[in-house]
Amino acid sequence: xxxxxxxxxxxxxxxxxxxxxxxxxxxxxxxxxxxxxxxxxxxxxxxxxxxxxxxxxxxxxxxxxxxxxxxxxxxxxxxxxxxxxxxxxxxxxxxxxxxxxxxxxxxxxxxxxxxxxxxxxxxxxxxxxxxxxxxxxxxxxxxxxxxxxxxxxxxxxxxxxxxxxxxxxxxxxxxxxxxxxxxxxxxxxxxxxxxxxxxxxxxxxxxxxxxxxxxxxxxxxxxxxxxxxxxxxxxxxxxxxxxxxxxxxxxxxxxxxxxxxxxxxxxxxxxxxxxxxxxxxxxxxxxxxxxxxxxxxxxxxxxxxxxxxxxxxxxxxxxxxxxxxxxxxxxxxxxxxxxxxxxxxxxxxxxxxxxxxxxxxxxxxxxxxxxxxxxxxxxxxxxxxxxxxxxxxxxxxxxxxxxxxxxxxxxxxxxxxxxxxxxxxxxxxxxxxxxxxxxxxxxxxxxxxxxxxxxxxxxxxxxxxxxxxxxxxxxxxxxxxxxxxxxxxxxxxxxxxxxxxxxxxxxxxxxxxxxxxxxx
Amino acid sequence: xxxxxxxxxxxxxxxxxxxxxxxxxxxxxxxxxxxxxxxxxxxxxxxxxxxxxxxxxxxxxxxxxxxxxxxxxxxxxxxxxxxxxxxxxxxxxxxxxxxxxxxxxxxxxxxxxxxxxxxxxxxxxxxxxxxxxxxxxxxxxxxxxxxxxxxxxxxxxxxxxxxxxxxxxxxxxxxxxxxxxxxxxxxxxxxxxxxxxxxxxxxxxxxxxxxxxxxxxxxxxxxxxxxxxxxxxxxxxxxxxxxxxxxxxxxxxxxxxxxxxxxxxxxxxxxxxxxxxxxxxxxxxxxxxxxxxxxxxxxxxxxxxxxxxxxxxxxxxxxxxxxxxxxxxxxxxxxxxxxxxxxxxxxxxxxxxxxxxxxxxxxxxxxxxxxxxxxxxxxxxxxxxxxxxxxxxxxxxxxxxxxxxxxxxxxxxxxxxxxxxxxxxxxxxxxxxxxxxxxxxxxx
Numbered sequence: 001x002x003x004x005x006x007x008x009x010x011x012x013x014x015x016x017x018x019x020x021x022x023x024x025x026x027x028x029x030x031x032x033x034x035x036x037x038x039x040x041x042x043x044x045x046x047x048x049x050x051x052x053x054x055x056x057x058x059x060x061x062x063x064x065x066x067x068x069x070x071x072x073x074x075x076x077x078x079x080x081x082x083x084x085x086x087x088x089x090x091x092x093x094x095x096x097x098x099x100x101x102x103x104x105x106x107x108x109x110x111x112x113x114x115x116x117x118x119x120x121x122x123x124x125x126x127x128x129x130x131x132x133x134x135x136x137x138x139x140x141x142x143x144x145x146x147x148x149x150x151x152x153x154x155x156x157x158x159x160x161x162x163x164x165x166x167x168x169x170x171x172x173x174x175x176x177x178x179x180x181x182x183x184x185x186x187x188x189x190x191x192x193x194x195x196x197x198x199x200x201x202x203x204x205x206x207x208x209x210x211x212x213x214x215x216x217x218x219x220x221x222x223x224x225x226x227x228x229x230x231x232x233x234x235x236x237x238x239x240x241x242x243x244x245x246x247x248x249x250x251x252x253x254x255x256x257x258x259x260x261x262x263x264x265x266x267x268x269x270x271x272x273x274x275x276x277x278x279x280x281x282x283x284x285x286x287x288x289x290x291x292x293x294x295x296x297x298x299x300x301x302x303x304x305x306x307x308x309x310x311x312x313x314x315x316x317x318x319x320x321x322x323x324x325x326x327x328x329x330x331x332x333x334x335x336x337x338x339x340x341x342x343x344x345x346x347x348x349x350x351x352x353x354x355x356x357x358x359x360x361x362x363x364x365x366x367x368x369x370x371x372x373x374x375x376x377x378x379x380x381x382x383x384x385x386x387x388x389x390x391x392x393x394x395x396x397x398x399x400x401x402x403x404x405x406x407x408x409x410x411x412x413x414x415x416x417x418x419x420x421x422x423x424x425x426x427x428x429x430x431x432x433x434x435x436x437x438x439x440x441x442x443x444x445x446x447x448x449x450x451x452x453x454x455x456x457x458x459x460x461x462x463x464x465x466x467x468x469x470x471x472x473x474x475x476x477x478x479x480x481x482x483x484x485x486x487x488x489x490x491x492x493x494x495x496x497x498x499x500x501x502x503x504x505x506x507x508x509x510x511x512x513x514x515x516x517x518x519x520x
Numbered sequence: 521x522x523x524x525x526x527x528x529x530x531x532x533x534x535x536x537x538x539x540x541x542x543x544x545x546x547x548x549x550x551x552x553x554x555x556x557x558x559x560x561x562x563x564x565x566x567x568x569x570x571x572x573x574x575x576x577x578x579x580x581x582x583x584x585x586x587x588x589x590x591x592x593x594x595x596x597x598x599x600x601x602x603x604x605x606x607x608x609x610x611x612x613x614x615x616x617x618x619x620x621x622x623x624x625x626x627x628x629x630x631x632x633x634x635x636x637x638x639x640x641x642x643x644x645x646x647x648x649x650x651x652x653x654x655x656x657x658x659x660x661x662x663x664x665x666x667x668x669x670x671x672x673x674x675x676x677x678x679x680x681x682x683x684x685x686x687x688x689x690x691x692x693x694x695x696x697x698x699x700x701x702x703x704x705x706x707x708x709x710x711x712x713x714x715x716x717x718x719x720x721x722x723x724x725x726x727x728x729x730x731x732x733x734x735x736x737x738x739x740x741x742x743x744x745x746x747x748x749x750x751x752x753x754x755x756x757x758x759x760x761x762x763x764x765x766x767x768x769x770x771x772x773x774x775x776x777x778x779x780x781x782x783x784x785x786x787x788x789x790x791x792x793x794x795x796x797x798x799x800x801x802x803x804x805x806x807x808x809x810x811x812x813x814x815x816x817x818x819x820x821x822x823x824x825x826x827x828x829x830x831x832x833x834x835x836x837x838x839x840x841x842x843x844x845x846x847x848x849x850x851x852x853x854x855x856x857x858x859x860x861x862x863x864x865x866x867x868x869x870x871x872x873x874x875x876x877x878x879x880x881x882x883x884x885x886x887x888x889x890x891x892x893x894x895x896x897x898x899x900x901x902x903x904x905x906x907x908x909x910x911x912x913x914x915x916x917x918x919x920x921x922x923x924x925x926x927x928x929x930x931x932x933x934x935x936x937x938x939x940x941x942x943x944x945x946x947x948x949x950x951x952x953x954x955x956x957x958x959x960x961x962x963x964x
Contacts, residue, residue, distance in 0.1 A: 074614045082592050084573075097569030101592035118568055121642045125650045127564035155612050178772050216771040221778030223771060225884060301561040304664040304696040304707070307877070310962070391567040430880045430913070432892045434963035437913050439890050441882065461882065461890075463913070463959055493567075494559050494666035494694075516958065518882040518890075518915060 032059070032083065032103035040193035042105045043087050046112035048195065052089035052096075052119070054132065055112065056194035058345060059085050059103070060388035062186065065150055065207075067158055069166050069181035074159055079151065084388035087112045091119030093129025099389040133371035133379045135348045138198040142342025145335055146205050146238025150185040153239045158183060161242040162209060165228070169211055169251035174259040178214040179251075183207075183242075186488075188387075190345070198347040206338055206500055208234035208488065209247050215258040224458070226258030226443050230279035230425045234486040235336045235502065257425075257444045264458035267445065269517045273420035274462060274510045275413055280423045280442045281401070282485030282503040288466035289321070289328055290399040290503065292435040293355050295364045299373065306492045307433030310466065311361060313374060319361040322470030327402040328356040330365055332381045337398040338486045338500035344381035345392035351381055355399065359471070367394045386497040393493055400484070400504035404476030410507040413475055417509060420448040421457065426485070428461065428518075439463040441518070459519045469510060477506040521637045523687045524552035525574065525594070525673035530685060533599045534677040537578045540600035541607040543679075545581035547622050549810050550574065550594065550675040557668040558645045563653045570642065580606040584619040618834040623812040625681035634688040634804035636714030640669035648693070648720040655724045656697050661731055663724065665695035669715070676812045684808035689713055692935040693720050696895060697731040704908075705964050706730025707875055707895035709752060709935035713804070730874060730896040734964070737908040740899060746870030747955040748863045748900070748927070751934045753893075755947035756876040757918050758852060760889050761794075763820050765829035769839065774887045774919060775829060787824045789922040791855045794821040796847040802931060803946045805849045813845035823855065824922070851946050854928020863927045863951045865903035871955070872898040872905060876914075887918040892961050911964070912957035920954075927951030 032039055040057040047055035064080035085108055086099040096119025098111040150158070162183040169179045185207035193199040209232055216223045231250035235241065276284070291297060292309040300308050311319065322328075332341050332350035341350045346368045355363045364374070371379035385392040414422060425443020432438070445457040464472075486502035534548045552574040559567045576599055579588040587609030589602045645667050656663035669691040677683045692711040698704065708726035712718050749757070767773035768782040775783045797817040798807040808814050811833065820828050828844075836843035864872055874896035882888045892913050899906045929949030 070618060073617055075616055075618050076588075077586075077613045078588050078609065080590065082590075084592060094565060095567060097567065099569065099571045099573075101573055114570060118570065118642045121646045122558070122565045122568050125565055125646055125653065127562070155609070156614075159614050176771065178770055214772040218771045218776075218780050219778070221771070221776055221885075223776075223885060225772070299562065300662070300664065300698070301566060303561060303698060303705070304559075304666055304694055307963070389571045389573060391569055393567060428880045428882050428890065430878045430890045430892070432911065432913070432961040432963040433877050433894050436963050437892065437959060437961040439913060439915075439958075459883065465962070495555075495557060495668065514959075516915070518888060519886070 034105060036191045037199065039103065039105060039108050040199070043108045043112045044193060044195050046109035047087065047089045047116055050113045050116035052091055052116050054090040054195050056088050056192060057085060057108065058385070058388060059191040061189040062387055063151055065158070065185045067162050067183040069162055071179055072163065072167055072170060074163070077155060085111065086385060086388045086390065087115045089115040089119050090130050091116050092123035094119045094123035094126040095130060096120070096122060097391045130369055131372040132346065133368045133377060135368060135378065137196065138200040138343045138347030138349070140200055140342070142202040144204050144206070144236035144340065146240070148239040150207060150239040151187060161247065165209060165211055165247040165251040168248040169213055169255040172252055172255035172259065175215040175217060175262055177255060178216060180212045181210065183209045192345060192347065194347060200343050200347065202342045204236060205238060206234060206236050206488065208232065209242060211251050211254060213255050213258050215262045217262060222262060224258050224262045226254045226261070228254045230443065230485055233484065234338060234488045234500070235484070236338055236340060237336060260456050261444070261458050264456040266519060267457040267460045267515060267517050269520060270515060271512050272515045273417055274513045275417055275420055275422045275448060275507060276510065277410070277422070277424040277507050278481065278483035278505040279425050279485060280440070281505045281508060283426055283429055284440055285399060285401055285503045285505055286487065286501065287429060287431045288435060288438055288469065289355065290396050292466060293364050294394060294396060295366045295370050295374065296394045298364065302492065305494050307435070310434045310436050315361050316364070317360065317362060320359050320471065321356045321361040321467060322359045323473045324359045325404065325473055325476050326356055326359045326470050328399060329353065329402060330355050330363065330380070330397040330399050332397045334398045334502070337484055337502035338488065339396060339398045339502060341381055344383045345385055346383040348379060348381040348383070353380065365394060365397060370394060384499060386499065390497050395492065395499040396490060396501045398502045401506070403479040403482050403506045406478065408475065408477045410477055410481055413477060413507060413509055414448055414453060415451040416475070417448045418450060421460065421515060422446045422448055422453055423462070436465050438466065459517045461516050461518050463514045463516055469513065472510045472512060473508055474511050475509040477508070481506040521639050523673050524554050524671050525550060525675070527685055529594060530675045532596055533576060533594050534675070534683070536596035536599045537603040538679050540603040541580055543580035543582055543607050543610065545622050546603065546679040547579040547812060548675065548677045549577040552673040553670060555668065555670045556640060556642060556645060557666065558649055559666045560649050560653065561664040563657060563662055565649065576602065578603045578606045580610045581619060582607070582610050584615050584617065585613040586610050586616060586619055587613050620833040620837055622678035622680050623682050624678065626814045628684060628807045628814050629799070631686060631798050631804045631807050633801055634713055636689045638715050640691055640715050644715060645669065651721050652695055652724040655721060656728055659728045659732070661697045661699060661728050663695060663697050663727070665693060667693045667720070674806050676808050676810055678812040682812035684806065684812065686806035688804070691715050691718050693718060693723055694935050695724050695727045697724070697727040699731055699735055702964060704731040704735035705895050706734060711933045711935040734896050734908040737910050738899070740909040742912055742957045742959050744954050744956055746867055746953050748867060748870065748872045748949060748951045750874050751929065751932050751947040751949050752875040753873050754950050755934050755945045756879055757889065757921060758850070758947065760881060760887050760918050763829050765831040766835040768829055774885060775826060782829060784826050784829065786826055788826050788919055789821045789824040790925040791824045792821060792922050792925065793819065793823060793853045795819045795851045796849055797851060800851050802933060803849045803851060809845040811846065813843065815845040815847055818844065818847070851931060852948055853931055854948060856928050857930035858927055860929065860949060863929060863949055864900055864905065866927050866951055867900040867903060869901050871909070872900055882915060888915060889918055890915050892963070911961040913959045913961055914956055915958045916956045921952050924953040925950045926953055
């Protein structure tokens with residue numbers, strides 16, 4: 001999330017729910033000199049002795065790699081490593097939290113006492129006391145799937161991977177191009193012990209190569225911007241994702257499409273049937289289904305910042321959220337998806353459940369703490385902190401639209417559409433603070449006329465209301481078209497935290513959606 | 521009150537880095553911070569804590585190959601190890617044709633106005649929040665908010681001879697009040713350098729007043745309306761201005777002139793003036809950037825005319841211009857400093873907008889932004905507030921908003937309301953002749 005403090009430096013303007021990764025410094029630090037199990041015991045003992053009724057100690061080792069390119073050369077490179085510890089304590093029904101980069105036993109004991117002292121200060125003004133729903137004792141190790149650990153790949157190979165994509169994009173002719181690239185991997189390793197006896201370790205390895213491309217017509221002073229985000233989405237992957245020609249081909253396609261848009265006709269505002277590719281629809285799912293079904297938002301807990309939800313608890317089992325074709329699941333177990341975990345930070349195992357079934361709103365996102373708020377016995381694996389210095393709280397699982405059960409390809413769906421617009425790729429996105437009114441752009445827009453894709457369009461955005469939009473869905477492609485897009489930095493909370501999350505979907509058709517010309 | 525980092529420790533770390541490597545160019549950046557925060561919602565505390573952190577970055581260059589390594593910590597042996605690793609990385613890094621050697625020694629007047637000697641404890645934060653919740657309850661409302669206090673120390677040092685150190689404190693609060701039936705919502709912020717400057721109760725009362733006054737909002741059709749934007753709304757819009765010389769030269773900026781060249785000298789911002797000044801009492805900041813460049817006061821826009829675009833050290837070398845530091849604050853001012861009453865009084869029929877939400881760039885050529893109004897939109901007729909109306913989605917060019925401004929408030933500190941806490945922004949209220957409300961939002 002950029003603020004005006006970044007503004008003199010260049011382009012700004014990313015504020016709200018999904019935020020884009022900023023290049024960071026490489027980081028490194030020495031690991032703790034005592035084994036983590038012993039240090040965790042020190043923290044838990046200190047918290048108990050100070051009066052905590054429950055506590056956890058969370059060590060995190062966060063390694064990052066970042067390469068940045070400007071046109072055909074690298075302008076930033078670095079590996080990273082950061083160690084720290086965050087300690088939570090419940091005291092008289094109130095949370096306290098303390099975090100420090102010091103990882104010696106004395107510092108950890110002090111941080112535990114600080115967390116208890118903060119909890120005690122809060123207990124004087126706490127309303128509802130914290131109750132954690134029971135769960136199985138989390139013991140074990142988990143890792144996200146990968147074949148090649150990027151932290152073992154030589155710098156030269158990583159540089160080649162990024163520049164191969166950038167150079168392929170730059171070689172596309174038809175306009176002056178500006179290409180900025182990045183190749184980013186994060187390894188987040190958590191070791192957590194709590195006063196219930198849980199002790200678990202997990203590693204989440206995620207990354208993405210990205211090209212941001214501007215096609216420039218100096219004569220007219222016009223330019224268009226595009227990117228490869230939805231062509232090579234962020235995921236829980238290793239360096240194997242850079243093998244082959246996928247990124248290179250994505251660079252070429254993104255450059256070609258951006259150039260094409262520079263010469264495209266402005267869209268005529270009006271009502272259109274939209275055939276939306278999954279490369280665009282994943283983010284619409286995120287904003288119009290993912291966030292409205294978070295229990296903390298539904299109950300108002302994000303009212304001061306990220307916003308609340310039009311969905312109410314009383315709507316469960318009653319609200320027709322979408323057409324009967326709409327089935328949406330929350331899933332912390334989906335392979336390669338960004339929000340998949342072995343356990344959440346509370347030790348709740350990753351799970352999968354329905355949010356929308358045959359168009360009906362049937363489920364919400366919760367944590368162990370939130371389960372008691374709605375009188376449920378068990379919570380879902382929703383508690384997550386972005387780093388050792390952050391407080392875990394309810395974050396979105398992978399939320400995905402299920403494919404249609406009837407055989408249907410995107411070509412067949414377009415052939416079945418008389419007049420409409422085919423929308424691909426991630427563009428501008430925005431939704432109101434109760435998730436009613438949204439407006440989404442894209443990367444590529446093409447007119448559909450009598451079942452055929454015709455001319456490219458420019459300045460397109462579609463605007464709707466979440467429920468109206470999902471009720472207007474009348475066709476879904478089948479599982480062969482299933483695609484998973486993802487965001488590395490979904491912003492929520494104060495202080496704001498980033499959550500990696502993915503969304504799967506298929507090409508879908510929506511009838512009678514309002515389309516605007518953003519320049520008109 | 522002790523600084524998060526004292527100069528002796530900082531210089532020892534810098535010396536350790538410089539002594540550990542023989543690189544052509546070495547730079548050390550240290551950011552030490554002590555942060556305390558408390559978040560509350562539905563009249564209850566939700567999350568609360570404190571974080572102590574120190575981030576030390578060492579950058580080494582060999583010829584035009586370079587790399588940076590950062591550690592969380594300040595032990596001299598760790599800093600030296602980070603420097604050695606940065607050098608190892610630099611040696612195998614590819615050539616960077618944009619690399620420019622670090623700046624050397626410079627003399628800067630220190631900025632002392634950004635530091636308060638008064639500590640802010642967890643109990644202080646809890647007491648302010650208790651007052652805020654108590655006020656909301658007294659008025660039959662539910663409140664939500666976030667308070668954060670922070671102390672920071674920043675260091676930039678280069679082997680070429682630059683050493684800068686700056687200390688700052690900040691405390692900020694944002695608060696939302698809502699009516700129990702969800703029909704009304706208000707928001708306000710308070711921000712300062714010292715705890716004594718933070719009028720948490722005053723902000724809560726404003727939020728409560730707005731929550732009560734936004735009940736029963738009348739439906740109003742979208743369209744182009746004259747508006748008065750409160751400072752938080754203006755701050756959100758001004759975020760989108762990127763004053764970068766290279767982007768303008770290369771052709772992918774709103775400040776590129778058709779046919780080539782830049783729009784320097786054109787009157788693009790109405791009568792607005794935009795400056796950066798680390799010594800400005802409203803928003804004191806470090807008088808140097810992380811590369812070791814001093815930050816003299818600079819005027820970017822004067823009475824609406826684009827006077828200067830920021831030129832990086834590389835782009836300055838390539839285009840034979842002088843280089844500018846990277847600034848992280850901006851002070852907007854207008855030719856007048858009207859009160860809110862006066863600004864509203866100048867509307868024949870228009871809207872008063874409290875703040876904006878979820879802003880996104882729609883079209884960078886014209887810096888057209890989409891977003892939504894939030895927590896208080898009021899219809900104004902003949903200079904008087906008539907009553908609340910629904911929220912809107914807007915699609916609006918930031919440059920056109922500035923060009924259409926015909927009334928300016930006084931610059932004030934505002935918290936961004938975007939979750940980050942930290943030092944306050946400075947913004948002013950604006951009255952604009954035309955603001956494009958594209959559609960209605962049902963959100964309250």
